[in-house]
Amino acid sequence: xxxxxxxxxxxxxxxxxxxxxxxxxxxxxxxxxxxxxxxxxxxxxxxxxxxxxxxxxxxxxxxxxxxxxxxxxxxxxxxxxxxxxxxxxxxxxxxxxxxxxxxxxxxxxxxxxxxxxxxxxxxxxxxxxxxxxxxxxxxxxxxxxxxxxxxxxxxxxxxxxxxxxxxxxxxxxxxxxxxxxxxxxxxxxxxxxxxxxxxxxxxxxxxxxxxxxxxxxxxxxxxxxxxxxxxxxxxxxxxxxxxxxxxxxxxxxxxxxxxxxxxxxxxxxxxxxxxxxxxxxxxxxxxx
Numbered sequence: 209x210x211x212x213x214x215x216x217x218x219x220x221x222x223x224x225x226x227x228x229x230x231x232x233x234x235x236x237x238x239x240x241x242x243x244x245x246x247x248x249x250x251x252x253x254x255x256x257x258x259x260x261x262x263x264x265x266x267x268x269x270x271x272x273x274x275x276x277x278x279x280x281x282x283x284x285x286x287x288x289x290x291x292x293x294x295x296x297x298x299x300x301x302x303x304x305x306x307x308x309x310x311x312x313x314x315x316x317x318x319x320x321x322x323x324x325x326x327x328x329x330x331x332x333x334x335x336x337x338x339x340x341x342x343x344x345x346x347x348x349x350x351x352x353x354x355x356x357x358x359x360x361x362x363x364x365x366x367x368x369x370x371x372x373x374x375x376x377x378x379x380x381x382x383x384x385x386x387x388x389x390x391x392x393x394x395x396x397x398x399x400x401x402x403x404x405x406x407x408x409x410x411x412x413x414x415x416x417x418x419x420x421x422x423x424x425x426x427x428x429x430x431x432x433x434x435x436x437x438x439x440x441x442x443x444x445x446x447x448x449x450x451x452x453x454x455x456x457x458x459x460x461x462x463x464x465x466x467x468x469x470x471x472x473x474x475x476x477x478x479x480x481x482x483x484x485x486x487x488x489x490x491x492x493x494x495x496x
Contacts, residue, residue, distance in 0.1 A: 276388030
C-alpha cells in the first residue's frame with residue numbers, strides 16, 4: 209500500500225465519531241488494519257493460537273491473563289487470530305484502561321478496532337447484545353508482573369468480571385498464553401512505590417515497573433517506552449465455564465470471590481501445562 213493510501217486511511221481517525229462509544233467499532237477499518245497488524249504479529253511473535261473452536265455462539269466473556277507490558281503482544285496476537293477465524297464483522301470487543309482512549313489518534317484507533325473503556329456498564333451492555341467481550345482482569349498487575357512471576361495468573365482482588373458474567377448469564381471463556389513476557393525483562397512491578405505515590409487514586413494504576421528492554425536498556429514506568437524483542441507466543445483458549453447462578457448472585461461477595469478463584473485456578477493449571485510443553489520465547493522464535 210502506498211504512503212498516500214496509508215495517510216488517507218488514518219486521516220479518517222480525525223473525523224466525527226458516534227456519540228455512543230460502543231458504536232465506534234468499524235469492521236471495514238479492521239479489515240484494512242488486519243493486513244498490517246497480522247504481518248507484524250506473524251513476523252515478530254509467530255503466534256500459535258489453539259482452541260478458538262471453544263468460543264460459543266452468542267454472548268461470551270473471554271477472560272485472559274496479561275503478559276508483556278502495555279504493548280500486549282498476547283492480546284494483539286489473539287485479536288488477529290480471532291478476526292482471521294471469524295471475520296471482522298463478528299461483534300467482538302475488548303475492554304481497555306480508559307486512559308489510553310485519551311491519547312490522540314491512538315484512542316480513536318482503539319475504538320475503531322473494537323476497544324471500549326473498561327467499565328462494567330460497557331461490558332454488560334455489549335454482552336446483552338450477544339457480543340464477545342475480551343477482558344484482562346489483572347490489568348497492569350498481570351501485564352507488568354516481575355519476570356520471575358511471569359507464569360502466574362495474577363488478578364489481584366479484581367473480580368468485577370465475575371459479577372458481569374453472572375448478571376448477563378454469559379459463559380466465561382478463559383484464555384492463557386506464554387511467550388509475551390519473554391519479550392521484555394521486568395525486574396520489579398514497583399507496587400510499593402505506586403502505593404506510596406497514590407497512583408491508584410490519581411491514575412488508576414497500581415505499578416511502577418522497572419524493566420530491561422530496547423531501545424533505552426532501562427525503562428521505568430507503566431507507560432511503555434520499550435520495544436519488545438521477537439518472542440514466539442503461544443495462546444490457548446479453554447472450554448467455556450458456565451455457572452448456574454441467578455443474576456442476583458452477583459451481589460454475593462463470597463460467591464463472587466469463589467467463582468473468581470475457580471476461574472483463576474483453572475487458568476493457572478492450564479498455564480502450567482502450556483509452560484511445561486515449551487515451544488515459546490525468543491529462542492523458539494528464532495528457530496520457528
